[in-house]
Structures are given as structure tokens and as C-alpha cells.
Amino acid sequence: MGYVNCQCLIMFMCLPIFVVSLLPFMIAVLVYQSVLILTGYVIYCKILQNPYDLHTTSNVASRAHRFTWYLHGWIWNGYEVQGLENIPDSGPALIIFYHGALPVDIYYLIAHLFFHKDxxxxxxxxxxxxxxxxxxxxxxxxxxxPGSQETxxxxxxxxxxxxxSPGGVYESQFSHRYNLLWKNRVGFAKVAIDAKVPIIPVFTExxxxxxRTLSTGKSLFEKIYNATKFPFTPIYGGFPVKLITHIGKPIPYDPELSPEQLKTKVANAIEELIAKHQRRPPSILRAVMDRIPAFRVEHKDHIVSKES
Structure with a gap:
């Protein structure tokens, strides 16, 4: 009897580890569900000898897998977008965003813009x-x-x-408290200047x-990444937290700004969005509780009262 109780206790203690390890596979399932939809569409077109173009959004497959991501974001993360009016209805713009451990917010945003802004x-x-x-x-x-500056x-x-995301894979692995890790990257600023387009800062709360990425052993994983340029840092999570993408005011094209000056201006704009909307130190439990509207109002009022 004591052995059984001990087994149950061990299983109970290991349950959170099991759940945290299993949740990221939900995204993998969603990804490969989309892959199956698209592959099936390609095979169908080849059988009928119909021309197909995966880049066009008019085909059923493109709409179907975008809707899958849209639905997942709404159900699992209560996904919202604030500041949608800052995205132009037509014409070019460069969106610069903070890179999370997994950039699910960008997949959600791609689907959101498709269905809400066409x-x-x-x-x-x-x-x-x-x-x-x-x-x-x-x-x-x-x-x-896989864009070069020219592309x-x-x-x-x-x-x-x-x-x-100027921080890219490096930022996704090693930015544990929403700090920007852009190093000396100014390529995005050169692109915006060459194309003469506005930059729109974006951050997802x-x-x-x-x-999350494992913070233990950061120096080791950083050395491995610097040597291989491949992300080996373990990822865990998949928690049903409230996600809100905040779209900031566009930074207009200014021919007087150098790439370095533009980079600083954009970084400041994103850091302002983070300071305004993100709770720090971060808390998974409170981020889940943010899905309850009454709690969110109380939380925001608390932030305002502390800052004032």
C-alpha cells in the first residue's frame, strides 16, 4: 500500500513537468496540420493538372490554414490586436517586432490582418x-x-x-525579461531607408x-549558438495566456536619419510599448488570469496608480 502511495505521489509531482513538456507539441500539431492542408491542395491540383500558386490567398488551402491559426489564437490565447488602424489599408510598410521564444504572435497577426484588413x-x-x-x-x-536586404x-x-525581428533567433533564446537583443543590426533600417517606407513598431503582451526558453545554462547554449547558428536552447510552455499584439504609431520615412539613428528610434518605440503594456517581472499565472476582463482592468489600474 505504501509503495502504491509513493508511486502516486511521484506521478503527481511529475505531472506539471509532463504537461509543460507536452504543451509545445500542440503548436507542432497545428503546424503540420497546415502542412497537410497545403500538401493535399498541391497534390489535388497536380492530379487535375490545374495551375496552382501557394503565394496567392485566393485558393481554399491558403484561407483554410490561415483560419486554423486565427481560430487557435482566439481559443487558446484569447488573441487580440490593438492599434489595427496603424496598419495602412494599402501600400508598403515595414513592421518591426519583438521576437518571443516562439513567434506564434506573428502567425496570429498574419491571419488577423488577412481576415480583418484583407x-x-x-x-x-x-x-x-x-x-x-x-x-x-x-x-x-x-x-x-529568408530575406536578404535586396529581397x-x-x-x-x-x-x-x-x-x-532584428533580434531574430538570438533574441528568441536569450531575452528572458523582454529586453531587446539587437546587437549592431541595422539591416532593417537600411531596408526601410532604401525602400522609403514607414516603420511600424509592434509588441505582443x-x-x-x-x-519560454530555459534560462539555466544560458552561457553554454549561447556558445553553442554562436558556433553553429542553430538554436539548441530548450523551449517549454504553450500556456493559455492572454496575448494582445500592440501596434504602435508608424515612424515615417525620414531621409535625414542614418540607419543607426533610425534603429535607435525604432528600438525606443518598441521599448515604450513594452514598458506601457508588459508586466515585469513576468508571471505565467497572472498572464493566464489576464484573460478575465475584470482582472485585466484591475491590473491596468494598478499599473497606472503605481506610475502616478
Whole structure:
């Protein structure tokens, strides 16, 4: 009897670890569900010898997998967008965003803009993602590109919306408290200046509470990343926290600004969004509780009263 009780106690203590390890697989399931939809569409078109273009949003497959992400964001994270009016109804703009451990917010935003603004948001991703089995077809279908500066500039000059995270994979692994880790990257600023487009700062509240990277062994994982340029830092989470993407006011094109000055201006704008909307130190429990409207009002009032 004592042995059984001991077993039950061990299982009970291990349950949170099991759940935290299992939740990220939900996103993997969602990703490969989208891959199956798109692959099925391609096979169907080939059988009928119909022309197909995964880049167009008029086909059923593109709409279906975007709706899948839209629905997942709404149900699992109560996903919202504030400041949608700052996205132009037409014409180019460069969206600069903070990179979470997993950038689910960008996938949600891509779907949100598609259904609410009838606009296609393209995004830049690291080259290694295109080598992950099955991911290439999904990334291409939603307009994700492994963008060089020339490709990004052309995308914007063609009148498109483009999203870039200057912190990239490095920021996703090692920014544990919403600090920007852009190093000396000014490529995005050069792209915006060359294309003569406005920059729109974007930040998603509670993003680090949805998915987190292991902070233990940071120096080791950082050395491995610097040597291989591949993210080995373990990710855990998938928590049903409230996610709100805050879209800031556009920073207009200014020919007088150097790339370094523009980078500083954009970083300041995103840091202002973080300071205004993000609870720090972060709390997973409170981020989940943010889904209750009454709690959110109380929380925001508390922030205002402390700052005043």
C-alpha cells in the first residue's frame, strides 16, 4: 500500500513537468496540420493538372490554414490586436517586432490582418527554418522569406507589408525579461531607408509567458549558438495566456536619419510599448488570469496608480 502511495505521489509531482513538456507539441500539431492542408491542395491540383500558386490567398488551402491559426489564437490565447488602424489599408510598410521564444504572435497577426484588413503580411525568417522537414511549403504559402536586404527592399517596393525581428533567433533564446537583443543590426533600417517606407513598431503582451526558453545554462547554449547558428536552447510552455499584439504609431520615412539613428528610434518605440503594456517581472499565472476582463482592468489600474 505504501509503495502504491509513493508511486502516486511521484506521478503527481511529475505531472506539471509532463504537461509543460507536452504543451509545445500542440503548436507542432497545428503546424503540420497546415502542412497537410497545403500538401493535399498541391497534390489535388497536380492530379487535375490545374495551375496552382501557394503565394496567392485566393485558393481554399491558403484561407483554410490561415483560419486554423486565427481560430487557435482566439481559443487558446484569447488573441487580440490593438492599434489595427496603424496598419495602412494599402501600400508598403515595414513592421518591426519583438521576437518571443516562439513567434506564434506573428502567425496570429498574419491571419488577423488577412481576415480583418484583407492584407497579406510577409515576414522574414532564419534560413534554418526552411530546412525543417515539411516547413518550407507552409512558410512559402504565408509569404515568409529568408530575406536578404535586396529581397526585403524589393518586397517593400512592390507595395507589400513586411515583418522583421532584428533580434531574430538570438533574441528568441536569450531575452528572458523582454529586453531587446539587437546587437549592431541595422539591416532593417537600411531596408526601410532604401525602400522609403514607414516603420511600424509592434509588441505582443505576455508573449514570453506563452512560451519560454530555459534560462539555466544560458552561457553554454549561447556558445553553442554562436558556433553553429542553430538554436539548441530548450523551449517549454504553450500556456493559455492572454496575448494582445500592440501596434504602435508608424515612424515615417525620414531621409535625414542614418540607419543607426533610425534603429535607435525604432528600438525606443518598441521599448515604450513594452514598458506601457508588459508586466515585469513576468508571471505565467497572472498572464493566464489576464484573460478575465475584470482582472485585466484591475491590473491596468494598478499599473497606472503605481506610475502616478
Amino acid at each position: 492584407r497579406v503580411l510577409q515576414a522574414v525568417a532564419d534560413y534554418f527554418l526552411f530546412k525543417v522537414p515539411g516547413l518550407k511549403i507552409l512558410l512559402e504559402s504565408i509569404g515568409v522569406i 526585403c527592399t524589393k518586397t517593400l517596393k512592390d507595395g507589400n507589408l513586411l515583418a522583421i 505576455n508573449l514570453r509567458e506563452a512560451y
